[in-house]
Amino acid sequence: MSLYAPLVTTLAALSFVAVGGGLVLTGAAALPGGRAWLRRTLAGEERSLLVWGLTAATLATCGSLYLSDVVGLQPCLFCWYQRIAMYPLVPLLAVAAFRGDAGAWRYGLPLAGGGLLLSVYHVSLQWNPALEVVSCQGGAPCSGRYLAVFGFVSIPTMAGAAFLLLGGLFLAIAVLDDA
Numbered sequence: 001m002s003l004y005a006p007l008v009t010t011l012a013a014l015s016f017v018a019v020g021g022g023l024v025l026t027g028a029a030a031l032p033g034g035r036a037w038l039r040r041t042l043a044g045e046e047r048s049l050l051v052w053g054l055t056a057a058t059l060a061t062c063g064s065l066y067l068s069d070v071v072g073l074q075p076c077l078f079c080w081y082q083r084i085a086m087y088p089l090v091p092l093l094a095v096a097a098f099r100g101d102a103g104a105w106r107y108g109l110p111l112a113g114g115g116l117l118l119s120v121y122h123v124s125l126q127w128n129p130a131l132e133v134v135s136c137q138g139g140a141p142c143s144g145r146y147l148a149v150f151g152f153v154s155i156p157t158m159a160g161a162a163f164l165l166l167g168g169l170f171l172a173i174a175v176l177d178d179a
Helices: 004-030 032-042 046-070 077-086 089-099 102-127 155-178
Strands: none
Touching: 004 032, 004 046, 004 155, 032 155, 046 077, 046 089, 046 102, 046 155, 077 089, 077 102, 077 155, 089 102, 102 155
């Protein structure tokens, strides 16, 4: 029995959870009342937030490795760029969670933010290939979609959801670290 369909569907469903969590945390960190709510609700939970981030980054990393190395889907140029932003977050968050280092948001937030921007552009390319600024030569086309779970969740959509959640977690940790 192949695990491909249930695994990809589970990852796509987790993307919805990641987008919801990322939007809530990012919105809360952006608003004064939200920052106060984060401080009241999550005070002293910096290590837990780092562990949640480690879990999200590990799932995203393992998912991308499964799709390329087990399933055999060839990553395009922007997939590689997104991997460059995601993969270092696993050891960064592992060390930060182990040490309880809330200051890790300073290093993780730029990676998550850059990865999110790459993912948004990549998804835009999939929906409108005319937006291609850099030619994806040699290998998989950046505008190609290997999968569309639920009709629209592609691999860069899942990566973007993970980056959004990680960005929200880092912003929440930044709010707590500032308190």
